[in-house]
Amino acid sequence: MRRVGLVAEPRRGDAGRGALELDALLGWLNMLPVGRASRHERLQDVPLDDTDVLWLRGSVEADARLLAWLEAGGRLLATGAAAVLPTVLGLERAPPTTIELGQPPPADFGLAGFGAHPLFAGLRGGAVLRPPAAEALCCYDGTRPLDGGVVAVARSGLTLQPDRILAWEYAVGGGGVLCLALHPSLLSAEPMHSPGEAEVMLANALIGEAVPYRARGPAALWPPPGERALRTVSGDRVPAAPGDAWPPGSMPALDLTPAAAWTHAGRRLLITARPATGSREVWAPPFRVMHAAAVRDAIPCAPEHIAADGIAGGLALGSHRLLERWMAAPDVPVAVWEIGGQPGIPLEAEWEADLRRAWPYPEGSYGDLIFSVAPDGLALRVESAGGPRALFAVTGGRLSAEHGEPPQAPTVRVRCTGTTPLRIVAMAGIDRDELERSGRVLARDGIAGLAAARGRKAAQLTRYGTAFEAPDELLARGFEWARQRGDEALIGAPGIGRSLLAACPRGAGDDAWCFGAGACAAAAAQLVAGNRDPARELLKFLAQAQRADGGIGAHDPLGGLSSAADPASTIAFLELAERFLAWTGELEALRRQREPFRRAVAYLAARDDGAAVPRERVLDALEEVVDGAGAAGLGALRQRVVPGPDAAPVESHAVLEAAAATLRRAPGALPGTGAGTALLEAVAALWGLEPDAPNAALALAPLLPAGWSGVALRRLRVGRALLDLELRRRPAALVLRTAHLFGPRLVLSVGVRGNEVAATEVDDVQLAGARARFESHDRHEVRFLLRG
Numbered sequence: 001m002r003r004v005g006l007v008a009e010p011r012r013g014d015a016g017r018g019a020l021e022l023d024a025l026l027g028w029l030n031m032l033p034v035g036r037a038s039r040h041e042r043l044q045d046v047p048l049d050d051t052d053v054l055w056l057r058g059s060v061e062a063d064a065r066l067l068a069w070l071e072a073g074g075r076l077l078a079t080g081a082a083a084v085l086p087t088v089l090g091l092e093r094a095p096p097t098t099i100e101l102g103q104p105p106p107a108d109f110g111l112a113g114f115g116a117h118p119l120f121a122g123l124r125g126g127a128v129l130r131p132p133a134a135e136a137l138c139c140y141d142g143t144r145p146l147d148g149g150v151v152a153v154a155r156s157g158l159t160l161q162p163d164r165i166l167a168w169e170y171a172v173g174g175g176g177v178l179c180l181a182l183h184p185s186l187l188s189a190e191p192m193h194s195p196g197e198a199e200v201m202l203a204n205a206l207i208g209e210a211v212p213y214r215a216r217g218p219a220a221l222w223p224p225p226g227e228r229a230l231r232t233v234s235g236d237r238v239p240a241a242p243g244d245a246w247p248p249g250s251m252p253a254l255d256l257t258p259a260a261a262w263t264h265a266g267r268r269l270l271i272t273a274r275p276a277t278g279s280r281e282v283w284a285p286p287f288r289v290m291h292a293a294a295v296r297d298a299i300p301c302a303p304e305h306i307a308a309d310g311i312a313g314g315l316a317l318g319s320h321r322l323l324e325r326w327m328a329a330p331d332v333p334v335a336v337w338e339i340g341g342q343p344g345i346p347l348e349a350e351w352e353a354d355l356r357r358a359w360p361y362p363e364g365s366y367g368d369l370i371f372s373v374a375p376d377g378l379a380l381r382v383e384s385a386g387g388p389r390a391l392f393a394v395t396g397g398r399l400s401a402e403h404g405e406p407p408q409a410p411t412v413r414v415r416c417t418g419t420t421p422l423r424i425v426a427m428a429g430i431d432r433d434e435l436e437r438s439g440r441v442l443a444r445d446g447i448a449g450l451a452a453a454r455g456r457k458a459a460q461l462t463r464y465g466t467a468f469e470a471p472d473e474l475l476a477r478g479f480e481w482a483r484q485r486g487d488e489a490l491i492g493a494p495g496i497g498r499s500l501l502a503a504c505p506r507g508a509g510d511d512a513w514c515f516g517a518g519a520c521a522a523a524a525a526q527l528v529a530g531n532r533d534p535a536r537e538l539l540k541f542l543a544q545a546q547r548a549d550g551g552i553g554a555h556d557p558l559g560g561l562s563s564a565a566d567p568a569s570t571i572a573f574l575e576l577a578e579r580f581l582a583w584t585g586e587l588e589a590l591r592r593q594r595e596p597f598r599r600a601v602a603y604l605a606a607r608d609d610g611a612a613v614p615r616e617r618v619l620d621a622l623e624e625v626v627d628g629a630g631a632a633g634l635g636a637l638r639q640r641v642v643p644g645p646d647a648a649p650v651e652s653h654a655v656l657e658a659a660a661a662t663l664r665r666a667p668g669a670l671p672g673t674g675a676g677t678a679l680l681e682a683v684a685a686l687w688g689l690e691p692d693a694p695n696a697a698l699a700l701a702p703l704l705p706a707g708w709s710g711v712a713l714r715r716l717r718v719g720r721a722l723l724d725l726e727l728r729r730r731p732a733a734l735v736l737r738t739a740h741l742f743g744p745r746l747v748l749s750v751g752v753r754g755n756e757v758a759a760t761e762v763d764d765v766q767l768a769g770a771r772a773r774f775e776s777h778d779r780h781e782v783r784f785l786l787r788g
Contacts, residue, residue, distance in 0.1 A: 001033060001034055001035035002034055002035055002052040002053050002206070002207055003034065003035045003036045003038075003050060003051050003052045003053070004029065004032075004034045004036070004037045004038070004051070004052070004053045004054075004055065004206055004207075005037075005038050005039075005040060005046045005047075005048075005051040005053070005054045005055070006025075006026075006029065006037065006038070006039045006040070006055045006057065007039075007040050007041070007042065007043050007046060007054070007055070007056050007057060007058075007060055008022060008025070008039065008041075008055075008057035008058055009022075009041050009058065021183075021185060021186070024186045025057075025186055026039060028186055028199060029206075032203060032206065032207055033207065034206070034207060035052075042060075042061075043056065043060045043061060043063045044061075044063060048063075048065050048066075048069045048074065049069075051069075051074070052074070052075065053074075053075045053076075053077065053206050053207075053211070054069075054074065054075070054076045054077070055076075055077045055079070055205075055206065056076065056077070056078045056079070056082035056085065057079050057080060057082065057183060058079075058080050058081050058082060058183075059080075059081040059082065060082050060085065062085065062088045062089060066085075066089060067089060067172070069175070070172040070173060070174075070175040070176065070177065071172060071173030071174060071175070072173065072174060072175065073173070073174035073175045073213060073214070074175040075175050075176060075177075075178075075211035075212075075213055076175070076176070076177045076178070076211065077177075077178050077180070077205045077206065077210075077211055078177060078178070078179045078180070079179075079180040079181075079182065079183045079184070080136075080138055080180075080181075080182055080183045081098075081138050082138075082179075083096055083138040083139075083179040083180065083181055084096060084138060085177070085179075086145075086147075086148065086170055086177055086179065091147060091148070091170045091172065091177065092145055092146065092147045092148055092170070093146045093147060094140075094143060094144075094145060094146045094147075096138050096139050096140050096145075096179075096181070097138075097139070097140070097141055098136050098137065098138050099136065099137050099139065099141055100136055100137075101135050101136065101137055101182075106156050108128060108155075108156055108157040108564055109128070109129055109130075109154070109155070109156060110126060110127050110128040110129050110154075110155045110156075110197075111126055111127050111129070111152035111153070111154070111155060111166050111167055111201075112125070112126040112152055112153050112154070112155040112160050112560075112561055113125045113126050113151060113152045113167075113220065113222075113560075114150075114152075114220045114221060114222045114223075114365075114386075114560075115220030115495055115560065116218070116219070116220050116495060117151055117152075117210070117219045117220050117221070118204055118208055118209035118210040118216070118219055119151055119152065119167065119178070119201060119204050119205060119210035120152075120201065120204070121200075121204050121208055121209070121210075122200055122204075122548070123197055123200055123201065123548065124545055124556070124560075124561060124562040125495075125560045125561050125562075126152065126155060126560075126561045126562070127184075127197040127198070127200070127201045128155075128197055128547075128564045129182075129184050129185065129196075129197060129198050129201075130185050130196070130198070135182050135183070136182075137164075137166065137181040137182055138181050138182075139154075139164060139165055139166050139181035140164070140165040140168070141163065141164050141165075142163050142164075144165060144224065145165070145168045147170065148168040148169055148170045148179075149168060149169050149170075149221040149222075150165050150167075150168050150221055150222035151167035151168055151169055151178070151219075151221060151222070152165070152166050152167035152222075153165055153166060153222065154166050155561070157563060157564070158360045158505070158508075158555065158557065158561060158563055159360065160360055160361065160362065162222075162225070162361075162362050162365075165181075165222075166180065166181040166182070167179065167180050167181070169211070169212050169221075170212065171212040171213075171214075172212075173214070174213060174214045175211075175212070175213050175214075176211055176212025176213055177211070177212070178205055178210055178211040178212065180205075184198035184201055184202055185198060186198055186199060186202075196548055196549060197547070197548040197549075199548070200548045222365075223365070223366060223367035223385050223386040224367055224368075224385075225362075225364050225365070225367070226363075226364030226365070226366060226367045226368045226369065226384070226385070226409060226410040227364065227368060227406055227409075227410060228368055228369075228403065228406055228410055229368065229369035229370070229371055229382075229403035229404060229410045229411060229412050230368060230369070230370050230371070230403070231370075231371060231372065231401075231403065232370050232371070232372050233372055234372035234381055236381070238374055238378075238379035238381065238391065238393065239379075239391070239393060239427070239439040239442065239443055240378065240379075240393055240395075241378070241393035241394055241395045241423055241424070241425040242395075242425070242442060242443070242446040242447050243395050243423075244446040244447050244448050245447070245448070246325060246336075246338055246340075246447050246448075246451070247447070247448045247451050247452070249305070249307050249309055249310060249312070250309060250451070250452075250455045251307040251308040251309045251454075251455055251458050251459075252307065252477070252480075253305040253306060253307035253312075254305070254306055254307075254477070254481060254664070254667040255303045255304070255305055255306075256303060256304040256305070256306055256313075256666075256667065256668050257303060257304075258299075258300035258301060258302060258303065258304065258313065258314070259275045259278075259300065260273070260275060260304065260666065260668055261273055261274065261275045261666070261668060261669065262304065262306055262311060262668025262669070263668060263669065264306070264310070264311045264326055264327070264328050264488075264668075265328055265488045265489065265491060266328035266329050266330045266331060266332075266333075266334075266454075266488075267330060267331050267490065267491060267492050267498075268284060268285075268329075268331065268332055268333040268491070268492055269282065269283070269284050269328040269329060269332075269333045269334065269335055269428075270282070270283040270284075270285065270328070270491065270513065271283075271311070271326050271328050271335055273311075273668070274510070277292070277294070278294060278298075278299060278300050279292040279293055279294040280292075280293040280294065280326065280337070280351075281293070281511075282335045282426055283358070283513065284333035284388075284390075284428035284429075284430075285358060285491060285492075285493035285496065285513060285558040286357055286358045286430075286493050286494070286495065286496060286558050286559050286560065287355050287356060287357050287358065287366065287388045287428075287430070288354060288355065288356045288358070288511070289333070289335070289353065289355070289390045289426050289428045290335070290351045290352070290353065290426055291351060291352040291353070291354055291356070292350075292351055292352055293337065293349070293350070293351035294349070294350060294351070295315055295317065295322070295324070295339055295347055295348070295349050295350075296347070296348040296349070296350055297317060297318070297348075298315040298316060298317040298322065298347070299315065299316050300313060300314065300315060300316075301314050301315060301316035301321065302314025302321070304668075306667060306668050308454060308455065308457070308458030308484055308488075309327070309451050309454040309455045309458065310325055310326065310327040310451060310454070311325065311326045311327070311668075312324070312325045313325075315339070317345065317347060320341070320342060320345050321341060321342075322339055322340065322341040322342070322345065322347070322420060323339070323340045323341040324337075324338070324339050325337070325338045325340070326338075327447070327450060327451060327454070329438075329441065329442070329450045329453075330450065330453045330454045330457060331441075331453070332434075332437060332438045332441045332442075333427065333428040333429060333434070333438055334425065334426070334427050334428075334438050334441065334442050334450070335425070335426045336423065336424075336425050336426075336447055336450065337349075337423070337424045337425075337426070338421060338422065338423045338424075339420055339421065339422045340420050340421040340422075341420055341421075342420065343419070343420055343421060344419050344420060345419060345420040346417075346418075346419050347417075347418065347419070347420065347422060348415060348416065348417050349397075349415070349416040349422065349424060350413070350414065350415050350416075351414050352404075352411050352412065352413055352414065353369075353371070353380075353382045353390055353392075353401075353411070353412040353414055354369075354409060354410065354411045354412070355369060355382065355384045355388045355389070355390065356409070356511070357386075357388075357559050357560075358511065358512070358513055358557060358558045358559035359504070359508050359509060359511055359512035359513075359557055359558075359559050360508075360512075360557055360559055360560075360561065361559045361560065362409075363409035364409035364410055365386065366384035366385060366386030366387065366388055367384055367385030367386045367410075368384070368385050368410050369382055369383065369384055369385075369403075369410040369411075369412055370382070370383045370384075370385075371383070371401055371403070371412045373399055373400065373401055374399075376398075377394075377398030377399050377400065378393060378394055378395075378398070378399070379391065379392065379393045379394070379399065380392040380399045380401055380412075380414060382412050384410075387430060387431050388428070388429070388430055388431075389428070389429055389431075389432065389435050390426060390427065390428045390429075390435075391426075391427045391428075391435060391439065392414065392424060392425070392426050392427075393424075393425045393427070394416055394418070394422070394423065394424050394425070395422075395423045396418045396419060396420070396421055396422040396423055397416045397417055397418020397419070397422045397424075398416070398417055398418060399414060399415070399416050400414075400415050400416075400417070401413065401414045401415070423447075425442065427439055427442060430494045430495070434494070457487075458484055461483060461484060461487055461531060462480065462484075464530065464715065465480075465483050465529050465530040465531055465715065466483070466528065466529045466530035466713060466714065466715050466716050466717060467479070467480065467713070467714040467715060468480075468683050468711070468712075468713060468714075469711060469712040469713075469714065470708070470711050471707075471708050471709060471710075471711075472657075472660075474660060474664060475656065475657070475660050475679075478659075478660040478663045478664065478679050479529070479679060479680065479683060481663065481667055481676070482525075482529070482663060482675075482676035482677070482679045482680050483526065483529035483530075483531055483680070485667075485669075485676050486500075486522060486523075486525070486526045486529070486531060486534055486676060486677075486680075487526070487531055487533065487534065489501045489519075489522070489534070490533060490534050490537055491513075491558075493558045495560070496515070496556070496558055496560060497515065497541045497544060497545070497556075498537055498541065499515040499516075499519070499537055499538050499541035499542075499556075500515070500519040500522060500523050500534045500537065500538045501513060501514070501515065501519065502514050502515055502516045502517070502518035502519035502522075502555070503518050504555060504557065505554070505555055505563075508557075512557065513557070513558040514555050514556060514557050514558065515538075515541060515545075515555075515556040515557075515558065516542075516545075516553065516554055516555045516556045516563075516569070517542060517552050517553070517554055517568075517569035517570075517572040517573055518554060518555070518569075518572075519534075519538055520538065520572040520573065520575065520576040521572075521677055521681075522534070522676075522677045523535040523538045523539075523576055524575075524576055524579040524580075525676075525677040525680035525681050525684075526680065527579060527580065527583040527584070528583075528680045528681070528683060528684045528689065529680055530715060530716070530717040532580075532583070532584055532717075535576060535579070535580045536580070536589075538576065539573070539576060539577060539580060539590075539593070540593070541556075542573045542596075543593050543596035543597075545562055546596050546599060546600070547562070547564065547565040549565055549603055550565070550570075550599035550600055550601075550602050550603030551564075551565020551566065551567070551569070551570045551600065551603040551604075552565055552566075552569040552570040552572070552573045552600060553565055553566070553569060554566055554568070554569040565603065567604060567607060567611035567612060568612070570600050570603055570604055571604070571612060571613070571614050571618075573600055574597065574600055574601070574614050574618055574622060575614060575615070575618050577590060577597060577618075577621065577622070577625065578614075578617060578618040578621040578622070581621050581624075581625070581693070581694060582621070582690075582691045582692060582693060582694075583691050583693055583717070583718065583719075584693055584719060585693030585694045585696075585718075585719035585720070587624060587625070587694055590625045591625055591627060594625055594626045594627060594629060595629075597622060597625050597626055597630070598626045598629045598630040598633070601622060601626065601630040601633035601634055601637065602630065602633045604633070604637060605632070605633035605634075605636040605637050613637045613640045613641055614637065615641070616638075616641055619634055619637055619638055619641070622634060624694070653682075653686055653703065653705035653708075655678065655681075655682040655685065656679065656682035656683060656685075656686055658678075659675050659676075659678035659679035659682050660675075660679055662674070662675035662678070663675040663676055663679055683713075686702065686703055686711070687700050687701075687702045687703075687711075687713060687725070688700050688701030688702055688703065688751075688753060689716075691718045691719075693718050693719030694719075695747075696719060696721070696744055696745065696746055696747060697746060697747040697748075697749070698718050698746050698747070698748055698749070699748075699749040699750075700725070700748070700749075700750050700751075701750070701751045701752060701753050702725075702727050702736070702752060702753070703752070703753040703754045704727055704729060704734060704752070704754065704755075705754075708729070709728065709729050710726065710727055710728035710729060711726075711727050712724065712725060712726040712727070713725040713726075715741065718746060719743065719744070719746075720742075720743040720744060721740065721742065721743035721744055721745070721746050722740075722741040722742040722743055723738055723739060723740050723741055723746065723776060724737075724738065724739040724741060725737075725738055726738075726739075727752075730783075732785065732786050733783050733784060733785050733786060734752050734755065734783075734784045734786065735781060735782070735783050735784075736750055736752075736781070736782040736783075736784070737779070737780070737781050737782075738776055738779070738780045738781075738782070739778075739779045740776045740777050740778055740779070745775050745776060745777045746775070746776045747773065747774070747775050747776070748772075748773070748774055748775075748776045748780075749771060749772070749773045750771065750772050750773075750782055751770055751771040751772070751784075752770075752784050755784070755786050756786065756787045756788070757770035757784045757785065757786060757787070758785045758786060758787045759785040760772050760782065760783070760784055760785070761782070761783040761785070762774055762780065762781075762782050762783075763780055763781060764781075770784070
């Protein structure tokens with residue numbers, strides 16, 4: 001265990017608050033698992049030979065012993081005014097400056113790292129802090145340390161200030177120095193909250209791996225901002241673009257207007273179309289591969305067809321009509337773009353390769369670019385100083401490239417000249433290993449293999465997912481499409497995680513992609529369609545992204561970082577857990593994550609600001625999940641549940657038709673929210689579905705709209721059981737037929753809405769009342785005899 005020495009004294013002119021803050025700090029420090037924690041008022045009084053980690057908090061004088069101690073493996077944390085110490089010791093040539101933070105200090109002030117640095121272990125790449133009042137920052141503002149590595153810059157919520165550097169480091173022999181521009185405050189305006197992010201960050205520095213030392217593993221640092229792209233000559237072997245034929249589409253397709261927006265996704269790639277310009281964007285989160293990709297002088301001229309295994313549409317180039325197709329590989333960052341139709345038509349395709357990191361990071365975050373074109377013009381390689389790289393290969397044409405001119409962010413302008421059929425393949429990777437893996441998959445599978453893999457995934461969803469049947473065939477197709485698009489919205493980003501895409505906050509821009517609690521409704525709706533992976537993955541992601549105080553942030557941009565916790569997002573997280581349990585019955589799977597759920601409950605219970613609380617049924621489910629660990633928090637929340645009036649009846653069939661119409665107008669939209677989610681939810685409301693998989697039960701109260709002869713749900717999944725439901729209109733009766741297809745028996749409780757029931761029969765046995773309750777194990781018929 002480490003021996004920690006602290007050199008600190010209350011700030012002059014603020015003795016009252018300074019003493020209080022220092023008392024809180026010493027109390028917290030003594031609770032850490034350290035071998036010994038000692039406090040000194042002067043650096044000269046510290047026994048360095050008996051100290052492993054030294055924390056200099058505030059202005060101190062240099063000590064001639066420090067360099068030898070650092071060389072021998074000592075670790076030093078310098079905060080506030082002590083951050084000038086590296087300059088005094090001769091480790092840094094450019095000293096930091098002192099600036100005022102402003103009054104009052106911003107509530108969402110914090111630090112933003114560039115990835116997996118040990119300072120932010122458990123904090124999603126950054127920290128939201130509560131800076132002390134009247135705090136001055138000893139930082140680099142508009143400049144960078146010349147000899148140190150940049151660890152973090154300033155942030156305000158999800159807005160970054162990349163020119164204001166608040167944390168930097170130096171490796172010194174076997175040890176090192178970590179500098180913070182301020183003293184992270186341990187005082188909280190809300191003392192009932194769980195430990196804050198300042199405590200986690202300081203613990204990472206004192207007993208973790210944040211301070212550099214010889215044996216420390218990789219630590220992500222901010223590269224110098226990119227300013228240019230440099231041409232070079234590469235001798236690396238370049239994979240060729242596959243020449244096999246593009247197979248005909250095997251999946252049902254929906255039509256889009258030529259100017260419609262669409263997104264086509266694999267697990268590691270996103271291709272989007274901008275309706276205003278007709279250009280395409282390719283992203284391999286967390287970075288962009290192709291920007292403003294388009295065929296020069298061509299315009300969309302025919303409806304596009306979007307299917308699970310690709311996108312196809314028409315282009316007008318002069319008097320010629322061309323066929324444009326795109327496909328994202330299912331599991332690796334590979335995109336295929338082909339312009340075909342009448343063979344031998346000359347054309348030029350253009351795009352920019354900037355390897356831009358996704359919002360909220362600024363352009364050029366990955367540093368300068370290096371690019372090289374193969375001598376035969378069949379391939380182009382682009383690499384960034386920060387790691388991401390891309391490779392473009394072509395058949396039917398030749399590539400050329402030039403660098404963009406400063407002062408714009410580093411950009412490579414690419415032109416591909418050839419004749420139809422022209423095929424361009426883009427491979428990407430967050431590092432060299434992923435790029436090489438993408439090339440191997442492409443060489444192994446070819447275009448036909450990638451399309452077949454996408455088709456198999458979609459066919460599996462169709463075969464095993466729930467299907468909806470209605471008099472309007474487009475409603476059934478819309479239901480299937482919403483299920484498919486929800487699955488496509490499940491994306492992975494290295495260093496960020498894998499989750500369901502969610503809407504980003506206003507002002508984030510067209511290039512913003514997010515995960516977060518905003519996708520909880522979409523994931524819950526996918527459970528209705530029998531698709532459980534989105535909910536399972538989203539729950540896992542939100543548990544991993546949980547803030548230090550136990551709350552859940554609303555937005556987790558694919559560029560990195562996470563927004564501060566808020567009650568609404570935390571409630572959405574808990575409600576998704578309840579829906580997942582109700583549909584799947586996977587109690588043990590949720591119990592393996594009981595600690596994140598317990599902490600979320602504690603976060604909500606500790607708030608006294610009148611924030612909303614989860615519904616009673618959510619609290620009941622959580623009681624089973626946390627298994628007694630969160631009893632106090634659940635009890636506090638139950639006391640705050642306010643019973644409200646029953647919701648007004650929803651015309652679910654009207655919602656269903658409106659959602660389906662919206663989906664038909666914009667079927668290319670991702671993520672799997674909006675109209676797709678509304679349609680799935682409306683189908684559940686139309687049937688009045690209330691699953692209870694832990695107790696092997698299902699309640700339903702379907703509504704058959706006027707003018708409809710019947711509806712059906714096929715392969716409805718509740719727990720491990722699978723069943724068909726079919727409701728038909730008969731003279732003076734509504735007939736519900738159930739077929740138990742697989743799995744353990746279910747107890748069904750059924751009724752109908754929108755009609756007055758005179759009597760009920762189950763398998764020709766008359767019952768008293770308007771509802772029936774029975775155990776489903778084979779085929780059953782429930783007849784509701786109507787009055788009048």
